[in-house]
Amino acid sequence: MIDHAAVYRSLLPEEKKILRGVEEGMKTHQWVPVEDVEAFTRLGRKTVEYRLNELVDKDIIERYIQSYVGYRLKFDGYDLLAIEAFVRKDTIAALGEVIGVGKESVVLAAMGLRPYAIKFHREGRTSFKQVKRSRQHLVDIEIENFSWLYAAMLAAKREYDALERLYPAVNVPEPVDHNRHAVVMSVVGGVEMAKANLVEPGWYLDETLKQVKKAYELGLIHSDLSEYNVMVRDDGITIIDWPQYVEAGGKTADEMLARDVGNILSYFERKYRIKRELGQTIEWIKTS
Incomplete structure (x- = not known):
């Protein structure tokens, strides 16, 4: 992983333009020909080729050489385009260190009007075909590229x-801004529930279920809820990671709600020997 702050500071205006040109070309190409980048940027061929080599060396794009020479963004390069948009909008003024790395995201500290976190989504890092099959909101989308x-x-x-x-209304991070694959949000305190040894586990179970109920009343079901995306602190909990949500009135709503609640109940029974009945808990969540 690159040092986002250092690489961002090193980028020249023409390199940012070339990154945008590669991004634009990826809408229609798996590997973007040099000619397309040249046409987008209106920079000379030698300049484009030289700067593309520089960006490869910075590890933010990659090169393909076979029947033709093509380029595509790496995730870190896509990150830098989102960062540039946030800087131009005065959403952020400084970047900090990486504060979280997950299976499908990287989180950086940032400073704007107050401390923020920038979550860069990494869906499809290993196989976007697999991600498309496993995400309900992507299954029915038909896009050639x-x-x-x-x-x-x-x-x-x-x-x-x-x-x-x-x-x-629900204990979730405060949304601040978003661009491309990145979301700027408030910093979430506490520790991942899975890593905590709770002194009053029954209280934390109740708090988690209350937030699930509040979200349901607002029409949303998390649909990927577990002890790994609930952050706990002394005075409460925060539920994170919402991209897979489903609508409470959707065709998979009951299944997803049962899975979410079942995951939480199973965790508390397994670790703390607290047993709640799944059906009764779901009925309580659905009751206004």
Whole structure:
């Protein structure tokens, strides 16, 4: 992984333009020909080729050489385009260190009007075809050049939309801004529930279920809830990671709600020997 702050500071204006040109070309090409980047940027061929080599050396794009020479963004390069958009909008003024790395995201500290976190979605990092099959919101989408770029962008937009609908009624991160595959949000304190040894586990179970109920009342079901995306602190909990949400009235709503609640109940029974009946808990969540 690159040092985002250092590489961003090193980028020249023409290199940023070339990154945007590669991004644009990836809408229609798996590997973007040099000619397309040249046409987009309106820079000379020698300049484009030299700067493309520089960006390869910075490890933010990659090169393909076979029947022709082509380029495509790496996730870190896509990150830098989102960062540039946030800087231009004055959403952020400084970047910090990586504060979280997950299977499908990287989170950086940032500073704007106050400390923020930037979550960069990484859906499709290993196989966007597998991600498309396993995400309900992607299954019915028919796009000829469907790619990780599109999957990550859609996930970020969905998560931002969910946070806007839920915050502040539900304990979720405060949404601040989003661009491409990135979401700027408030910093979430506490520790992952899976890593905590709770002194009053019954209280934390109740708090988690209360937030699930509040989200349901607002029409959303997390649909990927577990002890790994609930953050706990002394005074409460925060539920994170919302891109896979489903609508409470959707065709898979009951199945997803049962899975979410079942995951939480199973965790508390397994670790703390607290047993709750699944059917009764779901009935309570659905009751206004």
